[in-house]
Structure formats: structure tokens, C-alpha cells
Amino acid sequence: MSDRFSFNQATANRWAIPDLVAGCVDAGVTRVGLWREQVADFGLEKTAALVKDAGIEVTSLCRGGFFSKPEWYEENRRAIEEARVLGAPVLVLVSGGLPPGSRDIDAARRHVGDAVGRLVPAAVEAGVQLAIEPLHPMFASDRCVVSSLGQALDLAAPYPAEAVGVVVDTYHLWWDDAVWAQIARAGREGRIACFQAADWITPLPEGVLLGRALPGEGCVELRRFRAAVDAAGYTGPVEVEVFHADLWARPGAEILAATIAAYREHVA
């Protein structure tokens, strides 16, 4: 595929890295988004060599962040280094939720900004852009205190755009009537580091993490999002990233084929 499609590996999270790479080559897919856990399972250097030999570009590495954990600094330094080794230009940061027992979301959000700032020198040195990802507000307490694109841009604002960008993920942002203006702002500020597409369906499952759908199965105006990031000057890859238990149960090659078809029909 010569267009902008990138297959985020979380969409087929039981597909081992060698099978994923072979499957992408077979399907003509030249871009993937990778996850640290799966990369670590197969081996960082081995993964880097495998994707390079296969002519596959790693569009992003998920994920750093989780700044509510005491060990956040060392953990994120490792994540930046892994992104560098993989040749991933972008490290996605999911900020983490409230510290245990805390009700102070303002303080948690300020801490995210400060923590990102402390990582900037290492990111610049590695040539990796940190990408703050706002997650849907239903994750605000336990997974990500950054809940809107505007908030992510405010947190990124003190730092150079080449060091700190944002992720625009349709699943997390579709409900927000300010998102169109904030996408335009993100473009003006040169901060759209990554664009991810997934669709919204209900009912949400217990824990709400695995409720996403392939493009076209839900209610998100996906093509409007793609047109908006395009209009904002974004020319990078379009990752499709879907978490759903039923999807994960299917064979990897089948998931990839379904994802490509859904992308072509509803996003591209």
C-alpha cells in the first residue's frame, strides 16, 4: 500500500512480532505502530533488525508516560531509547491517572507537564518526538489525566514542537465540540505527531478499555477527522489502533485485512 496507512500492533495484539512483520509484507503494508511490551518479548534489537530488513517503517512506539508512578523518569528514558533503536520518530505518552488516594487532578496535570519537560533533552538527543495523548475522559482517574486535545496542547506549549507533540486519536476525542478548533491549533503549532483512528461503539465493556471498533462500525465521523488533520497540514501516517476482545480472537492476517478494508472505506 503506497498510501498513509499504518497498522498499530495493538489491533492484533496476539500476533507475535515475526508473524506481524511477515503478515504486513504479504499485505503490502509498509508501516506499523509498535508496543513496548511486545517488542520486549521478542527483543528490541531483533525487532529493529527485522522491521528494517523487511522495509517496514515504525511510525510510533506505544507507550511512555504513566507519570503517576514513582519510577516514571527512568522508565521513560528507557522508552525514548527504545524508540530511537526502532527508528520510531514518535513516542506516545499516556500520562497515567491520579496517584493512589489523590483527588487533585489539577496537580496531576501540572505534574505531566513538568515530567514531559524533564524528558525533553533526552528526546531531542535521541531524535524522538514525545507525543502527549489525550485519552477519553472516562480514563481520567485511572489511566490518563489528560482529557482533551486543548489540554494536551497547553501542556506541550512550553516546549519546542520538534520535541513535544500531541496524538490525535478519534476514539478519545470525537465527543469534544472543541476538537476541530484544537486540531487546527495543533497544526498551526506544528504539534500533530501522530493520528490514530478507531471507532466508538456501545455498550462499553467492563473496565471500558476493550470497547473500540474498526472504522465504520461506530458513530465517529472518521473522514471528517482525517480531513481536519490534513487541513491542519498533517501529512504523516494514519494509524488504525483498535482494542477489542472479539477482534483479538481472530487470526492476525484476517485482522489486518479487515483493518485495511475498514481504513480504505471509512478513513482514507
Add this chain to the structure above:
Amino acid sequence: MSDRFSFNQATANRWAIPDLVAGCVDAGVTRVGLWREQVADFGLEKTAALVKDAGIEVTSLCRGGFFSKPEWYEENRRAIEEARVLGAPVLVLVSGGLPPGSRDIDAARRHVGDAVGRLVPAAVEAGVQLAIEPLHPMFASDRCVVSSLGQALDLAAPYPAEAVGVVVDTYHLWWDDAVWAQIARAGREGRIACFQAADWITPLPEGVLLGRALPGEGCVELRRFRAAVDAAGYTGPVEVEVFHADLWARPGAEILAATIAAYREHVA
């Protein structure tokens, strides 16, 4: 209780109306928020007579809205009339989600504003204030397209404040960093019709409707919310409204006692 506490009946939703009223009298509670289904089960006129004889004030009726349904107009006219008969000064409006098959959330939101406008004359005539309730964005597709207090205020803006107000519910709004400014705005515009308190806990259950907690059990800065509505000039009742399967399984009087205790410690 001589303070502002109001017991929303959804917190003990298996408690039949006569038991609820007797339980409130026993506990010295003089204010309740009622729900249309339970009122209909016991009988509208009977409920109105019962609460009046018991010296109990109905602070709100839940709920009108659901403007995505074809029969929304007649349904809401009935709800306004029921509020009038009960002496409830406020009818809570949950807007409804997207129409079946639709992805046009902007249109759905505009329709909410138009629909509320069509109900204004009946509301004014009945002496009932319509209260647009923003629900958490996790309900945006299937229950309520109004997702923030600012959005609710924008929808209410064309109409007189005595006819159209908003609900400030801590459970739905706690994640929003704009909420403090919007509460101040709501106060300036005279539109805080109802203040409801519930706490946020995780993991969310399947369907996410029954995941709320009693004040103090979660991460919401409840007293900050109460202070904010007070500072905005709101002097009305403070309803505690919690939906949780485990809570509902307990005897009504026990739920009421736990709710009063939680209110006193974490909200009042």
C-alpha cells in the same frame, strides 16, 4: 435535617414511594428528587398528596429529554405537567444520544437546543424550569449528546433563565478543567437549576451506567464543587444521586443513612 440535603430517589431505586417518604420523615429529611417511572408506578396524584402531607419538598423530577426519540415533544409535555403536579420546580433533561445510524453529533446537539426551545412556553406556563444536564462524554453516543457544562449553557443561552437552566452533577463534570469557569458563568447567567453530587470510582461496570459511588468513596473534589456553586450564587438544594448495584441491594433506610453520612462528611 435543616440544611440543603435532598435525597434523590435513584440512590435507593427499589424503595417504593410510600416507604421512601416514611423513611425520609423518620430520618428528618425534608427534600427528595423523584423519578418519573417510580412516580408513575405509585400514581402521580397519590405521590403528590403523599409528599405534601409529609411536608416533603420535591426538589427535581428526573427526567425529561431523550430528544432523539420521535415522540419527544408529547413525552416532554407530559413530564412538565408531572413536575407541576408534584410541585417540583425543576425538570431534569437528559438529551438522549445520536439517532439510530447517525454520526452527526453536531446536528443532534442543535436539535436539543431547538427542542428545548419548543418546550419553553409549556414550562413557563407550568412554572417549571427545564434543566439541561450535561452527562459524562462516555454517554455521548447513546444517552446524552450534551457533554460539558459549557455546552449546556450554550444550548440554554437563547432562552430566559427562569425557563431553561442547567444541572451541575459532579459525577459527569469532574474531569473537565473548564468546569470551574463554567460554574461561575452558570451563576452569572442565573442558570444553576440543580446541583447533584456523586463520586467517581473505577473500574467502570459493563454499560457504565451503574458505576457511581457515594460521596467520599472516589476521587471527585466534592466540596470544591459545592463551594464553587455556592460562590456562583446558588443557594438551592444539594441532591445526592448515586447509581450502583451494590448500593441498591441494601435496605432503603440503610442507603438513606449512608447517604446522609457521606453528604455531611464530604459535601456539606
